[in-house]
Amino acid sequence: MSSEMSPIDRAKYAAAVKAVDYVQDGMKVGLGTGSTAFWMIKRLAERVRDEGLRVTGVPTSSRTAALAREEGIALTTLDEAGWLDLTIDGADEVDGDLNLIKGGGAALLHEKIVATASDRMIVIADAAKQVAALGSFPLPVEVIPFGWQTTQKLVEELLEGMDVLGREVQVRQMGGMKLLTDQKNHILDLHLKHIGNPRQLAMVLNQIPGVVENGLFVDICDVLILGQADGRVTVRDLDAGAASEVAADLTEPDNIFAEGGE
Structure with a gap:
């Protein structure tokens, strides 16, 4: 080796x-x-x-x-x-x-x-x-570019009722520009620190208009x-x-x- x-x-x-x-x-x-x-x-x-x-x-x-x-x-x-x-x-x-x-x-x-x-x-x-519990790593959420700021606000409002310890949401950047995925979408990184109920959070995030998928694999x-x-x-x-x-x-x-x- x-x-x-x-x-x-x-x-x-x-x-x-x-x-x-x-x-x-x-x-x-x-x-x-x-x-x-x-x-x-x-x-x-x-x-x-x-x-x-x-x-x-x-x-x-x-x-x-x-x-x-x-x-x-x-x-x-x-x-x-x-x-x-x-x-x-x-x-x-x-x-x-x-x-x-x-x-x-x-x-x-x-x-x-x-x-x-x-x-x-x-x-x-x-x-x-x-x-022991998910959340120290920021949770990625893929969103479409159209209205992404509105989608971010909806995500932030949703987090107020979730079992998490942090609620900071940032759009992911690369080289000073908003990152584009292979599907030409953006990534919102959710800094939650602790996720008390991954299953519930995964389900409700995907109900927000503009959210394509989230990074919780349950x-x-x-x-x-x-x-x-x-x-x-x-x-x-x-x-x-x-x-x-x-x-x-x-x-x-x-x-x-x-x-x-x-």
């Missing part, structure tokens, strides 16, 4: 290695977006090259699609695939009930659609992403894989019940670490 990797990247890679073990020949796989998904795509491409693994990927963002093509993974669209065997993606936060906050990479809309069109969703993350994750810098991973599979700890094989050629994620 490359000594140039940071501890956080080693943890992410350990989770990615374990997750790719779930991929079987002939599967249709949703490919997530973000720094941890980056390592998953790298590892999946290795299996394609070294083992002749046949997979078809459905990317959740233009960045993921570009990386997967560069790595030699065959791609298709979700409409062409119809239904997926599994999706592997990262998370910005995950609680004890496997509820997630996603959208730090501004791909939450595609990520949620792809994940819910899969038999199983595997979430990979470094162990620091596990929290009852979507089936398997959580948390990586440690020493190569250990903790796997929590809802079908299996109790969590288990195993060691991932991190003995890889140095060239896999030549690029970094987001």
Whole structure:
């Protein structure tokens, strides 16, 4: 394993290695977006090259699609695939009930659609992403550009009646401009500090006119894989019940670490 990797990247890679073990020949796989998904795509491409693994990927963002093509993974669209065997993606936060906050990479809309069109969703993350309660990471909400300021005011009014500790809402910027998602929408980041009822908040946010989707993933994750810098991973599979700890094989050629994620 490359000594140039940071501890956080080693943890992410350990989770990615374990997750790719779930991929079987002939599967249709949703490919997530973000720094941890980056390592998953790298590892999946290795299996394609070294083992002749046949997979078809459905990317959740233009960045993921570009990386997967560069790595030699065959791609298709979700409409062409119809239904997926599994999706592997990262998370910005995950609680004890496997509820997630996603959208730090501004791909939450595609990520949620792809994940819910899969038999199983595997979430990979470094162990620091596990929290007692969601909310420390700002909750992304994707909104259409038309009337976005009105939508923001409606979101702010809604939060007054929610079980949260903060109510600051900011439109996400990039390079001094409002960020545009792959669907040419904006992202509102909700700084809530603590979310007491993720399920309720997810439902009511999506009822606001102008809101396309929110970054709360409730009852979507089936398997959580948390990586440690020493190569250990903790796997929590809802079908299996109790969590288990195993060691991932991190003995890889140095060239896999030549690029970094987001």
